[in-house]
Amino acid sequence: MPTHTLQTRESKDLPARIALSAATVQGTHLRTEHVDDWLAERARAHTFRVDRIPFAELDGWSFQEATGNLVHRSGRFFTVEGLHVTEEGEPYGDGPYADWYQPIIKQPEVGVLGILVKEFDGVLHFLMQAKMEPGNPNLLQLSPTVQATRSNYTKAHKGADVKYIEYFVGRERGRVIADVLQSEHGSWFYHKSNRNMIVEAVGDVPLLDDFCWLTLGQIGELLHRDNVVNMDSRTVLSCLPFGDATKGALLSDIALLSWITGERTRHCVRAERVPLESIPGWKRGESTIEHEEGRYFNVVAVSVRAGNREVTGWTQPLFEPVGLGVTAFLTRAFGGVPHVLVHARVEAGFLDTVELGPTVQYTPDNYAHLPETKRPPFLDTVLRAPADRIRYEAVHSEEGGRFLNAESRYLVIEADEAEAPLDPPPGYAWVTPAQLTSLVRHGHYLNVQARTMLACLNATAVRTR
């Protein structure tokens, strides 16, 4: 039974403790320069092999007779279905009308992505896991302490095998620092969200194989390297309640919320699930479902052999984007306070029409056929940015359990008035990282790419180039 004591609504000391961890570039456990060796050792400790296979060799998966949807016979995991999207892009119904079909992943269950933290020598450390996922270009990356589907952790409740799950669910869990349902990729998932949690452990925590404790400063360093910190870690880290040390922002918080509400209102998007079989513009072969012009992504199948998982082998479909993505924030300082230019993005699978994305989030190959005037705003500014304007750069990949080699260059690029004006075009707004940190306490404001960028901005703030 809880005590009768009132709590202060906000923790007074947490922002300072997070800032201290971010400023601590060496932890008490693994030294940053030894992380590569440790990851290589963990990779050697497990066998893990991924091979592409034709759809016919999928075990338990098949194209459903009536719909052509790709489903598992158990009804579990996820399905690949069709989506028909119609969009009236402008307010007042006078804008261009968009209409397209695409495959989409439907996976209604909500998983848990959780990072356990604990103080060592007065500094918060984060418990990270060396985890292999079939879609990762390098297979093994640093993932959250817990990365569990609902099926996983319901089993766990009955005494099964998700390590550390008891720190996140149930009455005995630790002190919650963040806990929010966040969307996943709206272009590839239909209404998918996961529970992002950060929990501070009370008492001792055993350190298991494949896990290590790192400070936020160390993770910030690793976020500068390609394909080390996985997407699930990045989205969870973006939810850390950093404090706001700045003097304000171009838009007050209510002006920002009002702008977001306006963007949600002016877009009128309908996304209807349809049978995969019937979607125009896509063709199904032996081993791929692909777009007729080779754009966007392919649906493929893989076979996985693994030695560190609850099963030793399985087959599954994956989505494979056709090119390297570019995901970038343009940044400018106003009144001495750094701002980033967010884009109110429509993605067909979002629950609530629009979420804030980075300034640029595109696969340039998909636009190569278009004349310059039709190319997405700010894309060319990002692609042509000289090296001395790049404040952050690394290649990260998206969730390796669903996406194969889904890599993007993540960039923060300093812009000027000519490239990114104080008064931006409709659909764009200047906001501070602190404002994004306030928004990300709640779901459906920042898309997963913006959350990766926010994690990089916050965790690497002390050490950007």
Added chain:
Amino acid sequence: MPTHTLQTRESKDLPARIALSAATVQGTHLRTEHVDDWLAERARAHTFRVDRIPFAELDGWSFQEATGNLVHRSGRFFTVEGLHVTEEGEPYGDGPYADWYQPIIKQPEVGVLGILVKEFDGVLHFLMQAKMEPGNPNLLQLSPTVQATRSNYTKAHKGADVKYIEYFVGRERGRVIADVLQSEHGSWFYHKSNRNMIVEAVGDVPLLDDFCWLTLGQIGELLHRDNVVNMDSRTVLSCLPFGDATKGALLSDIALLSWITGERTRHCVRAERVPLESIPGWKRGESTIEHEEGRYFNVVAVSVRAGNREVTGWTQPLFEPVGLGVTAFLTRAFGGVPHVLVHARVEAGFLDTVELGPTVQYTPDNYAHLPETKRPPFLDTVLRAPADRIRYEAVHSEEGGRFLNAESRYLVIEADEAEAPLDPPPGYAWVTPAQLTSLVRHGHYLNVQARTMLACLNATAVRTR
């Protein structure tokens, strides 16, 4: 072009200005004791007549051949369709399984509900409209300044007839105080939300017929009367950013957010739209679609003759609940700070599974057939509350444009440990009105009944019995 000046993220003076308006029980325009006369005069100024009609007499509305859905031939307004809801009620898949069908209103467009405010003699006044709606038991109530569907205000953009809309949309609008997409009734609407706005006018505002300026203190007084302040006004008023004068809360804000996230995760609800024709348990007659046991609500049709609307007559369907609802917060003070007991409610039409509702929100008649042990928690405590425990009571009706005589007794009832324990059952939590005020800045946290209650708690705080 905006200036380069940074804004403070939160207005420093706004909470005090709102508190002053709430404490001001007489305005500079209409005296509270003259509101009844003014409303009666406005009623006399317009003809307005509502008659029940059989579905066959609906003009432009018909039951679609293939589906039995009730639709308008223009494709506009809204449709009445079927919904099939399946719910696994408990975490870990071990709970009771609920499965039902019902009619539901589908109206994808987002309307604007806006109240214009302006300072007179140093006190904020709210511009309220005397507006008739066919479903209101007394036809005419106080509505927001603007209550416009998207079709309404897109017309407005082309120079048409929603009065005062220019203060809410477009570059010339006033200073935004609140602007958020809020859900409407999840039991009757599928994924419906409206834009709730409060805007402070800059410069003079002409006062038109059917409109009056009232302080928040005056509106608080009127909220104690039955069926005076309409639902649209109440939801908009709930979004006012009152300050927090209290010392804290039983749950810190992050503990509260985590509890909400947990409630959203543990409920697994699927709501699939189905043809209205085929829904089991409901029967269609000449003039009603009703539940076989006479429970829940009826779908009916009305003919409206009006003299103050853009058209002088129309017909439309309405939903008519079968009994008087009871909507109540239990309240207790902890550490000297008043708390209310919120309920994490599943309503089938919610966009995101669960929103916070009042402790009790039921039509008691729907549960009369159940044994006492199966009746909803806290309902009997509310129904049996002695008069000296009732801190607030009034009958309010829900949106009169869609719902016919949808009245509920709204109550705030002081409870004790035996009735409402400090450690409440699963699905319930103690929160402060200030915490609800923080949540309601964002959509999909508080359902429309909880927002009515919050408006009453905040606007009447200085004058509860």
